[in-house]
Amino acid sequence: MARGSIPLPIGVFTISMKGDLPASLCEELADLAQRCIAGYSDDRPVSARLVRSRLTNALTGAPPVLAVARDGRKVTGWCAVRRPEPGEARARLWGPLVEPSVRRSGLGTQLLQKVVQAVEWPLVTTDVPVDREGAAGLFTRSGWQVLDTITVLHGAPAASTSEAVTAAVVPELETYVATAARRFTNAETSYAGSTLPRWREDARFHPETLLLDPPTGSLLLALAQRNDTDSELLLAEVWADETDVRRRLITQAHAVAADRKVAIVRAVTRQDPADFLACGMRVTGRCHTFILPGSR
Known part of the structure; x- marks a missing residue:
């Protein structure tokens, strides 16, 4: 469905496509992202400024393809695709992130389908933590395949x-x-x-x-x-x-x-983590990235 189309009801939620990133929306996206990742291996500080910089195309300034779900006025989920930079083979998928209290409602699948149908590029996900229940399963059930495994490590300054x-x-x-x-x-x-x-x-x-x-x-x-x-x-x-x-x-x-x-030093690596371990860091989790075979 094209950006700006009429929101679709998903239970008590509505999903709509957004064409820009106003400051107030970035704050809402950051707040929900922080709640969703708290306590998992991808936990890290999230801010509105970070959300804007990671979703916006760095070289062109183009906004993301963004689906936002609301329950009334409250943001209950979102999923975004950052457009590929010149020279990148794939666009980057962020999310779906769903309010913890409404997980297993099907909202994550709806958000994922919404943005996948709205873009024309091959996609690769950001890091999906293995320890967050249901996160990786959502992608495998939707036909995505693991591309890489990333080791997450923590250390002290x-x-x-x-x-x-x-x-x-x-x-x-x-x-x-x-x-x-x-x-x-x-x-x-x-x-x-x-x-x-x-x-x-x-x-x-x-x-x-x-x-x-x-x-x-x-x-x-x-x-x-x-x-x-x-x-x-x-x-x-x-x-x-x-x-x-x-x-x-x-x-x-x-x-x-x-x-x-x-407060903390965090590292992510697709390689053998031996060098990080030798420097006193410890493994705290693992993540996958996924690709969608046969995507355009």
């Missing part, structure tokens, strides 16, 4: 004797990051070149939490996030060939977390 080199002091940073993207992720040249601009549009990005190892061309992207009740430093990317370089960057990131006075 800690001082380090090794001083970090940050993006704040490195000239020609965009070239440095683009070269690393081509080398470590095999990204196509134009997409690699857009890596730093895309990162900069993330509300959590700060040059002082992008750690570099110039002699090897390596890097660690860490993203700091706070809301009214919690804070974290997420180790989002570690690009390095050598074990000692990876572990040095991870250790330095824990020191950055201490300097920024965040």
Whole structure:
């Protein structure tokens, strides 16, 4: 159904498609997301600013394809697709997120179907926690298949004797990051070149939490996030060939977390988590990403 169409009744709920992200809606989406992930392996601080930056296309500013369910005036669920960036093969699916008190009502399936039918791109989900009851099952029942398994780890901020080199002091940073993207992720040249601009549009990005190892061309992207009740430093990317370089960057990131006075260090990785474990982190959960075979 096209965006802006008449809301459909789903029990006591109505689902409607949204064409923009006003501040008030971002607040509602963030509040519901925080309630939905609390206590699970994907738990982290969520804010309206983060929601806007993660759902909006970083390079074009295009809004997401967004379905919102309400019970009267209250948001009870949402599901969104962030449009693919130039050079991305798949658009990113966020959700569905459903008010815990109305889970198993079929609302999540309705939201998922609504956005899938509204988009023309192949889709990949964000991280779906294995430990959140029913989350992965919703996708498998709907014909989606597991693409990757992600390990989630937690650690405590800690001082380090090794001083970090940050993006704040490195000239020609965009070239440095683009070269690393081509080398470590095999990204196509134009997409690699857009890596730093895309990162900069993330509300959590700060040059002082992008750690570099110039002699090897390596890097660690860490993203700091706070809301009214919690804070974290997420180790989002570690690009390095050598074990000692990876572990040095991870250790330095824990020191950055201490300097920024965040409560926890969180890491997500599709690779062997041995380097994170060697730096004192512990596994707290696992997530899957899913794709929909045969999608357009």
